[in-house]
Amino acid sequence: MQIQFLGTGAGMPSKQRNTSALALKLLEERGSFWLFDCGEATQHKMLHTTLKPRKLEKVFITHLHGDHIFGLPGMLGSRGFLGGSGRLDLYGPKGLREWVEVTLRISRTHLNYELAIHEVDEGTIFEDDSFIVRALPLDHVVPCFGYRIEQKPLPGKLLIDHAKASGVPKGPLLRELKEGRDITLEDGTVVRSRDVTGPPQPGFTVTILGDTRFTANAVKLAQDADVVIHEATFDQESAQLAGPYGHSTIVDAAKTARLAGAGTLIANHISARFLPEDAEHLAAEAAQVFSPVEIAEDLAEYEWKNGVLRRLYPSK
Amino acid sequence: MQIQFLGTGAGMPSKQRNTSALALKLLEERGSFWLFDCGEATQHKMLHTTLKPRKLEKVFITHLHGDHIFGLPGMLGSRGFLGGSGRLDLYGPKGLREWVEVTLRISRTHLNYELAIHEVDEGTIFEDDSFIVRALPLDHVVPCFGYRIEQKPLPGKLLIDHAKASGVPKGPLLRELKEGRDITLEDGTVVRSRDVTGPPQPGFTVTILGDTRFTANAVKLAQDADVVIHEATFDQESAQLAGPYGHSTIVDAAKTARLAGAGTLIANHISARFLPEDAEHLAAEAAQVFSPVEIAEDLAEYEWKNGVLRRLYPSK
Numbered sequence A, B: 001m002q003i004q005f006l007g008t009g010a011g012m013p014s015k016q017r018n019t020s021a022l023a024l025k026l027l028e029e030r031g032s033f034w035l036f037d038c039g040e041a042t043q044h045k046m047l048h049t050t051l052k053p054r055k056l057e058k059v060f061i062t063h064l065h066g067d068h069i070f071g072l073p074g075m076l077g078s079r080g081f082l083g084g085s086g087r088l089d090l091y092g093p094k095g096l097r098e099w100v101e102v103t104l105r106i107s108r109t110h111l112n113y114e115l116a117i118h119e120v121d122e123g124t125i126f127e128d129d130s131f132i133v134r135a136l137p138l139d140h141v142v143p144c145f146g147y148r149i150e151q152k153p154l155p156g157k158l159l160i161d162h163a164k165a166s167g168v169p170k171g172p173l174l175r176e177l178k179e180g181r182d183i184t185l186e187d188g189t190v191v192r193s194r195d196v197t198g199p200p201q202p203g204f205t206v207t208i209l210g211d212t213r214f215t216a217n218a219v220k221l222a223q224d225a226d227v228v229i230h231e232a233t234f235d236q237e238s239a240q241l242a243g244p245y246g247h248s249t250i251v252d253a254a255k256t257a258r259l260a261g262a263g264t265l266i267a268n269h270i271s272a273r274f275l276p277e278d279a280e281h282l283a284a285e286a287a288q289v290f291s292p293v294e295i296a297e298d299l300a301e302y303e304w305k306n307g308v309l310r311r312l313y314p315s316k
Ligand SMILES: [Zn+2]
Pocket: A010, A011, A020, A065, A067, A068, A211, A269
């Protein structure tokens, strides 16, 4: 799993930071990636990455402010032009369906794939064999969700000696066992997967929060998460603006990560008032409350592997 | 007057060319600029120019395809954030009003200025003391307009010797005469502006066409224009695609300019199939029919002054 930031700014695009979007890359896990928010020019940012719009499987929208959605119609159109033919699932607050449908109709954008729009409520909004996604409302000036993405435990390692001892021949049966299925040998013996594999490997949990004031639901969504991506529009000096505009300071973000016992905090949705050289100052404010903390930047990429989060770009 | 191209591509953004938008800069003439189409990320391109969204006075939309409008909601919002408080006039085909209103409502974009949306039909769509804008339908796969912008003749030069001879004292009365108004002297003598000024100076005419097949209305709009900006999605080799997709070849564009007796043709809306190094090939195809021809590129800027069009950027 990798996380790539496509837009880490607040409200309006600047030369440094685009409006909100990030990709959860699940290419090894499911051959696809998911997007969280899709501000204007997300597809343009993507031109500078290895992400292929045709591999976009799901889009989760936190809220309907323009800086989080105005890149969506273009993305939907381009996905089709660029060969995306599988179903796309779109999740977000009430109002998303009307806007997308009116926009596609008036712009005569004919999608050559199925678009399923889910207006979500709190609770489990997606689940399959390997992933579960939960949503809870946050505390912004408009309805806004946070999302918790949990990868289910992965099958344990195949204990090849145990399998051999149980009489399993080399070949496809081993794969069945490795993937968690019991098998029957030619002589009628049943070999159970759990007898020839190690303990399940934990999957990852990543929490991606929309715009919000400090709120208990953010802590709930972030509980024990490996990675929490939290907005941090303001610092302590500008903290008095956070409440009225429905945003957080970077210290609010750090408090949430601390209360949740999270692994790593990535601070996102950074106001244009902060220049690139202010990243250290922001990180220092957070570090008084929680560490490790990272300040997101456009095109930054992180990889989670075997329980460890590592920054791939920009290199340290 | 300057013309600056913000997006010169067709259909989808590429690294070289953004989706459609161009600015008609009328800063000397009226302290503002006008936009023609507003594809996604037009405001992002603008960050790399001297254009200020608060000085945006009018937006003309040729048609409602996504690559011509998806940057509009973000532009409207940012104009307000960045201090634009004067009225904005938006012109375009039927459907524009519904889309803009639904989009502003659902994204809770509250504009702090007046937005006047005009769904246009053929004919004169705007006129004041100094400009007249006419629209005619073109021949695309959806309703699509071309626009002809005429600057009205400018007052002739003040003939200072004539004015003196008529007894006009130095001071504000000279300005009145220069700007075309007759005056009455203290002794009751009426001095007519036309008697103390040279012949009116011609204004410019620029024709900006939306997506279209070769069509008579394009020639009408371009008649004797100083500058014609015409789409050129295809070349002769790919000409068989022009009809089905409702587009032109660069030779179609050149034919239009020739039939219209236009000054300069700027070919725009260039397919991503053409690489930057293909510009010469495209220009050569056009030049067999019409010259001078320019191949538009993103951020290219042209200036019209005293009847001459000059490219400011990129420099020759
Ligand atoms: Zn936001």
